[in-house]
Amino acid sequence: MRIALRDSATALLAALALALSPAIATPPPAALAQALMPAPDPDPFYWPTPDLGARANGDVLRSRPVDVSRFGNADGWQIAYRSTNSSGHPIAAVTTVLVPRGGVNRPLVSYQTIINSLGTRCGPSHTLFSGQLQEAPLINLMLLRGWAVALPDHLGPTSAYGAARLGGQIVLDGIRAAQRLPEARLWRSPVGVAGYSGGGMTSGWAGVLAPTYAPELNIVGIAQGGVPANLSELANGLGTAPHPLFGLGFAATLGLEREYPSSIPLASGLTAAGLALRDRITNACSQEIIDAGANHSAAEVSADPAQIHAPAVRAIFDDNSLMMYRGVPRAPMYAWHGRADQLAPLDSAAATVRNYCAAGLPVQFNVLPGDHGPASIEGLPGALGWLDGRFAGQPAPSNC
Structure with a gap:
């Protein structure tokens, strides 16, 4: 990991x-x-349906049960659903949902894994079952807390690695799809969004887009770590x-x-x-x-x-930079970052947090002493504990 x-x-x-x-x-x-686009996934489950354009974002296109017994006493499903790409065109996306058995409307965490890939076979809907998902132990920890977990293939059907704003939309529509799947019994679940590094950046985009893109979702907290913000x-x-x-x-x-x-x-x-x-x-x-x-x-x-320094390229990176986006999450945030982070400098992440604080958002910002890699592990206990508090309905702490 x-x-x-x-x-x-x-x-x-x-x-x-x-x-x-x-x-x-x-x-x-x-x-x-x-x-050059990737080869389409050979499994027809991932393919768009003929009525894709007529469906609403988050609508379930198809679903199937999957064996998640290796993660304990849980049931699992994969859901193909309608989302939208950066050009406003409909796409078919996929999320994998794991739900501890028993109970209704369990807390739901959409966890954005790290996908450093270009192939359609490389998303968590595949790697979760092939043993290649390095963050699998964290999935176990969340299930043991009684949380349902959604793992979206947040790079989309073309494996658009690097397009974080697109990923935010796919995350939000994946939450909608999970809550619309009757078998999962998550209709009114409180929702948390979490991830680190590239997964944290996508989680951050889901948070800032939610008030306008998916205002009906009851997102109670955003936990993002090691985010490259500018x-x-x-x-x-x-x-x-x-x-x-x-x-x-x-x-x-x-x-x-x-x-x-x-x-x-x-x-x-x-x-x-x-x-x-x-x-x-x-x-x-x-x-x-x-x-x-x-x-x-x-x-x-x-x-x-x-x-x-092509201006068109600069515009694309600004459009995918959380620090540049004027919108603010509606849900409180827990952010963590390494003080000595050599890969995603602390200053831009801190400036983004200051923007949110100035807008009145409760943010708990935890600056850890180490570099990017160690901070990824050291910050997780605090993030999970913070999400526990949000699911319990406790007031969100803030050190703004």
């Missing part, structure tokens, strides 16, 4: 360096190349030297291109080596991407040295 959390943040920062590198300077329209600011200070985790950064840029193809036309600026690496990892999961891209660099895969 430590490795996954560390890799996620490093991948995000490397992605930003690549995204602002010459490879994606906006070319003339004739030079644009289409983003993507453009981070990108300014990054270099392009060879890095062992370069593949993850390259993958994140490919994911953003899938979601914003007109603003991030990466393919048109790649060298032959860049195209080969892209083709190799188009359907890959995290470790495969790391192995393929190890010790490469943006300079190796970029073709055009001009327009290093």
